[in-house]
Structure formats: C-alpha cells, structure tokens
Amino acid sequence: SDILTQPPSVSVAPGQTARITCAKNNIESKTVHWYQQRPGQAPVLVVYDVFARPSGIPERFSGSNSGNTATLTISGVEAGDEADYYCQVWETNSDHAIFGGGTKLTVL
Amino acid sequence: QVHLQESGPGLVKPSETLSLTCTVSGGPINNYYWGWVRQPAGKGLEWIGRIYSSGRSNYNPSLKSRVTMSVDMSKKQFSLKLSSLTAADSAKYFCARLLTYLDEYYLDHWGQGTLVSVSS
Numbered sequence: 001s002d003i004l005t006q007p008p009s010v011s012v013a014p015g016q017t018a019r020i021t022c023a024k025n026n027i028e029s030k031t032v033h034w035y036q037q038r039p040g041q042a043p044v045l046v047v048y049d050v051f052a053r054p055s056g057i058p059e060r061f062s063g064s065n066s067g068n069t070a071t072l073t074i075s076g077v078e079a080g081d082e083a084d085y086y087c088q089v090w091e092t093n094s095d096h097a098i099f100g101g102g103t104k105l106t107v108l
Numbered sequence: 109q110v111h112l113q114e115s116g117p118g119l120v121k122p123s124e125t126l127s128l129t130c131t132v133s134g135g136p137i138n139n140y141y142w143g144w145v146r147q148p149a150g151k152g153l154e155w156i157g158r159i160y161s162s163g164r165s166n167y168n169p170s171l172k173s174r175v176t177m178s179v180d181m182s183k184k185q186f187s188l189k190l191s192s193l194t195a196a197d198s199a200k201y202f203c204a205r206l207l208t209y210l211d212e213y214y215l216d217h218w219g220q221g222t223l224v225s226v227s228s
Contacts, residue, residue, distance in 0.1 A: 033214035035153075042202055042218040043145075043153065049209045054216065086153055090212035095166040097143070097155040097213065 004087055004100035011106040018074040020103045022087030025068055030089040032070040034063060037102075038083045046085075047072060074105070082107045110135035112203050112219035119225050126190040126226075130203030130219055137161055137184045141206035143215060144177070144188045146199040154199075158206055158213070159186055193226045200224070 005023040012018040022032060032050050035043035045054050047063040050070070060075045074081055087100040116128035130142065143158035157167035159177040167175045171190070179186040190197060200223050204215040 031209055031212045031214075035215075042220050043215070044218070045214065045216050048207075048214050048216070088153075088214060090214070092211060094169055096157070096168050097145075097215070099145075099153040099155065102152045 002091060002098050004089065004098055006085075006087060006100040006103045008101070009104045009106065011108055012077050013108045014077055014079060016077055018077050018081070018105055020072045020074075020085050020087075020105065022070040022072070022100050023068055024070075024089070027070050027089070028065050028067055030065075032063065032065050033088045034061075034072045035086045035088065036081075036083045037086065043086065077105075077107055079107050081105060110205060110217045112205065112217060114201060114203050114219045114222040116201075116222055116224070118223055119227060120193055121228050122193055122195065122226055124193055126188070126193055126197065126224060128188045128201055128203075128222065128224075129185050130187070132184045132186075132205075137179070137181055137186070141208075141213065142179070142186045143204050143206050145202045145204060145215070145218075146197075147202070147221075148196075148199040156188065156190075156201075195226050198224060198226045 034047040036046045037043040050065045051063040084102045086102045111134045113131045138161040141158045144156040159165040165177045174191045176189040200221040202221045203219045205217040206213045207216045
C-alpha cells in the first residue's frame with residue numbers, strides 16, 4: 001500500500017512530550033523523513049533518515065521507526081512548535097515520494 | 109545556503125497548461141534531483157515529480173499523463189508544465205531539492221511556494 005496514516009491532530013501542554021505517528025505496513029523497512037509546516041509557510045525538514053536532524057533543528061526533535069509505525073517525538077514542546085507535521089517515504093518501485101496526510105500539533 | 113524561488117502565473121484557465129519555473133541560487137544545480145510538490149488549500153502535500161540535472165525525470169503515476177519537467181543548467185532553473193488543468197489543480201506549488209540515503213529520497217530545501225488558481 002502507498003498510504004501513510006497519521007492522526008489528524010495531537011494536543012500537548014507546553015513542556016510536555018508530543019509523539020506523532022506515521023503508520024504503514026512494514027514501514028521499518030523504509031527510511032522515514034519528517035517535515036514541519038507552520039501556517040502560510042513552506043515545509044521544513046526536521047528529521048531525515050529516521051532519526052537524523054538537519055543543522056539548526058533542536059535536539060528536542062527525534063525520530064524512531066519500528067514495525068509498522070514511525071514516530072516523531074518532540075520533547076519539551078514550545079508554543080513555536082505548533083504546526084502541521086508530515087511524514088514521508090520514498091516508493092522505490094515507481095520512484096516517487098509518498099507523504100502522510102499530516103498531523104496538526106496544538107500546544108495547549 | 110541553497111535558495112529556491114518559484115515563479116509563474118497565479119491564475120490559469122481550465123483546460124490550459126500551467127508553466128512554473130524554479131530558480132536555484134546559493135548552490136549548484138548539477139548532480140542533484142529537483143522536485144515539485146503541491147498543496148491544495150487546507151489539505152496535505154502531494155508529490156508531482158522530480159528531474160535530475162541531466163534531464164532524467166520521474167513523475168507521480170497519478171499525474172504522469174499531464175506532467176512534463178525540464179531543466180536549464182545555464183540559467184540554474186528547472187520547470188514544470190501541467191496540462192489539461194481543472195479546478196482540482198488549484199494549489200500552492202512548491203519546488204524543492206532532493207537528497208538521498210540508500211536510494212531513498214527526501215526534500216531538504218524548499219521554495220516558499222507559489223499559489224495557482226484555475227478559473228475561467
């Protein structure tokens with residue numbers, strides 16, 4: 001299946017830990033990447049190759065991937081983390097990117 | 109720091125062809141894949157396709173029959189053409205650079221996006 005399933009929304013209080021999941025059968029066989037998109041802005045890569053972070057992305061952002069679920073974990077959530085988050089994998093059979101439906105993170 | 113900038117018409121008529129260009133600055137265009145992604149208002153991201161600096165390209169199977177991409181190394185630009193437009197093609201269109209790990213690709217730099225509306 002080409003579908004990546006994300007929860008539509010996740011809510012967390014400031015300072016707590018947010019976990020955003022991305023589900024696909026046997027996703028652990030794929031490298032998973034995560035993007036943050038603030039309203040009206042372009043997506044920004046926050047985690048790539050499952051758990052690596054681009055320069056400038058805080059250590060609070062981390063990724064993991066096991067079984068049928070990949071997870072983006074944001075520790076010590078701040079108000080500025082409020083955004084939509086998308087997971088992405090690469091479909092090697094037809095050479096194209098697949099995005100999850102996105103998760104809106106709300107900081108209470 | 110690589111910078112990408114989309115350009116093109118904001119309004120296109122149904123059945124016509126959309127043409128967008130992405131200009132790359134702050135880094136080389138050669139030896140990379142470059143891609144296009146779109147996002148209808150209030151919705152998620154949709155992959156359109158990618159093109160290598162040599163001109164080799166791959167398109168989303170769902171759009172393949174209507175998409176053509178090209179690259180102009182001398183101008184450090186790559187382009188998207190999408191034909192037979194309908195209202196469903198109205199979206200913000202982003203260009204991006206692709207990097208790879210173990211032959212699986214991700215998008216590390218994005219343009220700010222350009223809004224396209226399909227309407228008569």
